[in-house]
Amino acid sequence: MKLKKSSSGPAKIPIDMTPMIDCVFQLIIFFMLTLKIRANEGDFNINMPLGQGVGQSSELPPIKVRLEARPDGTLRNIAIGQRSLGDGPRAYALLNQEVLNLVGRPGAAFSKEIEVELDADYELHYQDVVTAMTACTGKVDEKTGNPVRFVEKIKFSPPRPKKGG
Amino acid sequence: MSSNNSVDLDMTPMIDIVFQLITFFMVVINFDAADSDERVRMAVSDLARPPKVKPAGELVLQMGFERFTNAAGKTSKDGPFLFYSGERIPASAFESVFRPMLDREFQVEKLKGNLDGDGKAKTPVVIRADAECQTGDVQKLIQVCQKAGYEKFSLKAMQTE
Numbered sequence: 295m296k297l298k299k300s301s302s303g304p305a306k307i308p309i310d311m312t313p314m315i316d317c318v319f320q321l322i323i324f325f326m327l328t329l330k331i332r333a334n335e336g337d338f339n340i341n342m343p344l345g346q347g348v349g350q351s352s353e354l355p356p357i358k359v360r361l362e363a364r365p366d367g368t369l370r371n372i373a374i375g376q377r378s379l380g381d382g383p384r385a386y387a388l389l390n391q392e393v394l395n396l397v398g399r400p401g402a403a404f405s406k407e408i409e410v411e412l413d414a415d416y417e418l419h420y421q422d423v424v425t426a427m428t429a430c431t432g433k434v435d436e437k438t439g440n441p442v443r444f445v446e447k448i449k450f451s452p453p454r455p456k457k458g459g
Numbered sequence: 460m461s462s463n464n465s466v467d468l469d470m471t472p473m474i475d476i477v478f479q480l481i482t483f484f485m486v487v488i489n490f491d492a493a494d495s496d497e498r499v500r501m502a503v504s505d506l507a508r509p510p511k512v513k514p515a516g517e518l519v520l521q522m523g524f525e526r527f528t529n530a531a532g533k534t535s536k537d538g539p540f541l542f543y544s545g546e547r548i549p550a551s552a553f554e555s556v557f558r559p560m561l562d563r564e565f566q567v568e569k570l571k572g573n574l575d576g577d578g579k580a581k582t583p584v585v586i587r588a589d590a591e592c593q594t595g596d597v598q599k600l601i602q603v604c605q606k607a608g609y610e611k612f613s614l615k616a617m618q619t620e
Contacts (some may be wrong), residue, residue, distance in 0.1 A: 336507025
């Protein structure tokens, strides 16, 4: 048998790309449908050994923050020590400033030791507690956008009883 | 041009882009069911940032609501519940239903030798609670975990967009 040699250069082996492209598009569609764009999650670390009383975890007395709730679970009042700060965004800003005044300056050695104790009503919405925790632990640097923490330790007081229950 | 007059398309650029897209989606996609539970609408915090070092092991607890929308478009919710191990545990049953489950988890930690000097679990408990949960219910959950031998807690919040 005589082999014929193509006159137009070396033989080109055709590769059928269709199955691969089919699979690749299926993969893209799968990933596009399962993708969920979500905001990043962060966390507040709290260390709460069982039976730990007030002031036992640190040599310094904790900064006590009282969060009072209305019957519908919204915030009624924030108090730091004996000072009442009211409610709403202004109260959180005042709380932030009060804690900063007590700590001195962000990043001070003192700030690693000091502890904030949150004493919230049972009914209070968890969002208000997270906002209070945020106000107690630090602030976002306006220039860099990075968080500046001035308190590292947060803990909760024992839960208060449910009102009317 | 081939002999039967068909046009040869150069597929290389398209395949390049398609593979780039696949790589992008593979990197971005998150299969972690814990991070995508629609029943938990997380609280928002300006200071919430993802941890730089993720702990080797963690016990994730999700607390949220079952939300329903009726024909009139009005939304109602039932709960809060702790969604754990496929079960829906109300706050009133934390001690009776969830505690035995947690005790079993603690025994596993013990068998793994994952306890500290005080006999407490080294594994942190990550609490993903809905913003509308009552704080007392979250505290009750923390108390149950404390009694079972956990003392490190991490309260999750969503970064402000």
